[in-house]
Amino acid sequence: MAFPGYHLQRKSSFKKIITIIVLILILIIGFWFWWSYLYVFGEGVKSGQLNYIVKKGNLFKTYEGKLIQSGIRSQQPGSIQSYEFEFSVENDSLANVLMSNSGAYYDLHYKEYKNTLPWRGFSRYIVDSIVHMQSATH
Numbered sequence: 001m002a003f004p005g006y007h008l009q010r011k012s013s014f015k016k017i018i019t020i021i022v023l024i025l026i027l028i029i030g031f032w033f034w035w036s037y038l039y040v041f042g043e044g045v046k047s048g049q050l051n052y053i054v055k056k057g058n059l060f061k062t063y064e065g066k067l068i069q070s071g072i073r074s075q076q077p078g079s080i081q082s083y084e085f086e087f088s089v090e091n092d093s094l095a096n097v098l099m100s101n102s103g104a105y106y107d108l109h110y111k112e113y114k115n116t117l118p119w120r121g122f123s124r125y126i127v128d129s130i131v132h133m134q135s136a137t138h
Contacts, residue, residue, distance in 0.1 A: 112125055
């Protein structure tokens with residue numbers, strides 16, 4: 001003989017367990033998303049001559065640029081290659097300043113993320129400010 005209300009008590013305990021499991025899963029997925037896409041993994045300054053900056057993209061139009069750093073490196077014996085820093089820019093006004101001074105020497109502050117988001121740009125490196133700019137015509 002079952003106790004009255006036993007069946008209802010068992011159902012509500014099961015609901016509580018499922019609710020707790022779902023909440024824990026949401027928290028884990030939320031933390032993973034934050035860690036992978038929103039957490040600033042590193043930041044710093046890169047210096048060099050601005051090669052180009054363009055606005056491109058299929059669905060999300062983002063600013064993408066390339067900075068040519070002074071110095072050379074060799075990935076294979078006997079070959080010489082310049083350092084290139086490819087980056088994205090979120091801020092329209094910052095991108096316009098960079099575009100209007102293409103070819104100038106820049107010190108650019110950037111933030112590095114672990115992964116990219118389509119609306120943030122193609123690169124994991126997001127330039128957020130100009131530390132110093134020196135005109136191309138010294």
